Amino acid sequence: MQQEKIMARDCSVVDVERRLMEIKFKRRVKYHSNWWKLCGVAATVLILFSIGWMYWTKNDISCPVVVEAEQEKASVTLRLGQGKRIVLDSTLVAQTISQDCVVMRVGVGVLEYDRDSVATGELVYNQLDVPPSGEYMIVLSDGTKVYLNSASSLYYPTVFPPGERKVKLAGEAYFVVAKGERPFIVETSLEEVKVFGTEFNVMAYEDEKELQTTLVKGSVGVLAKGMEAIGFQKIVPGEQFLLNRKTGKTEVVTVDVFPYVAWKDGLFVSQNDNLETILRKIARWFDVEIFYQNPELKQKRFFGIMKRQTRLQEVLDVIAKAGDVHFDVNGRVVLVRD
DSSP states (O other): OOEEEEOOSSEEOOOHHHHIIIIISTTSOOOOOOOOOEESTTHHHHHTTOEEEEEEETTEEOOOEEEEOOOOOOOOEEEOTTSOEEEOOGGGTTOEEEETTEEEEEETTEEEEOTTOOOOSSOOEEEEEEOTTOOEEEEOTTSOEEEEOTTEEEEEESSOOSSOEEEEEEEEEEEEOOOOSSOEEEEOSSEEEEESSOEEEEEEOTTSSEEEEEEEESOEEEEETTOTTTOOEEEOTTEEEEEETTTOOEEEEEOOSHHHHGGGGTEEEEEEEEHHHHHHHHHHHHTOEEEESSGGGGGOEEEEEEESSSOHHHHHHHHHHHHTOEEEEETTEEEEEO
């Protein structure tokens, strides 16, 4: 049953990011920003257990509605080099998988490769597939941690060869690269990201107009395929490399990194995004298709933050109340209307 709590009527500034990092994610990297405004000091507690959205129109900020809910995570599939598929569900937790003298340990939401493994012959590549509504972390043989977002996959060798460490990404992932002399390369359909040891996020979904590489720590270089003459373009923490999928145009912009990496902490974050951008993320997470009765609705702007582990209808109800839109859900089809 959907439970709703109306937050305090008097709005005051609350540093949501600082509260989240101090209370819920205090052991993780902190991202300093001041972009968020929420209503009432009660928001600090409520956000940890609930979801909320704000719609900004005509310079008025309305208080968000907070809804409590949970959602069970989907299973993740591991494709071994020999073609075998393994579902990484709860039945495999605390077990090990052996493949060509390489040992993998399955934990709760994580697959970890043994760092002592040594390649004995030809390279063997595995692929980790994360479905909609799923999240997963993999620790590669060099110690690099990769957080995979929903509807994403990572193709990688079970043991990295001499020379370089290279993986292929489809979708979105957050990388915490283990330091080493060999460069670490993330390849997508349109670009390569080269690093030596750093933390960054790569978003390369096929249905997005732009590919985004967002740097949190360290330094990376990004090479757009077909533009080898230009070489790798370096970015620094707090910068984002954008590649337009259609035109091939590249751009480096300064951003608040928090909204772009908050997904790995189980959050949807919107920083004045339009409804089309927000619903595209929700569609990937819940594996639904979005249709608009009136195309102008796509351009409505929202500020907000909500937990991803909730039900689709509850998310849509919150957006509807905050943004004066309506949703009709029929199976996997969602119609947006006035």
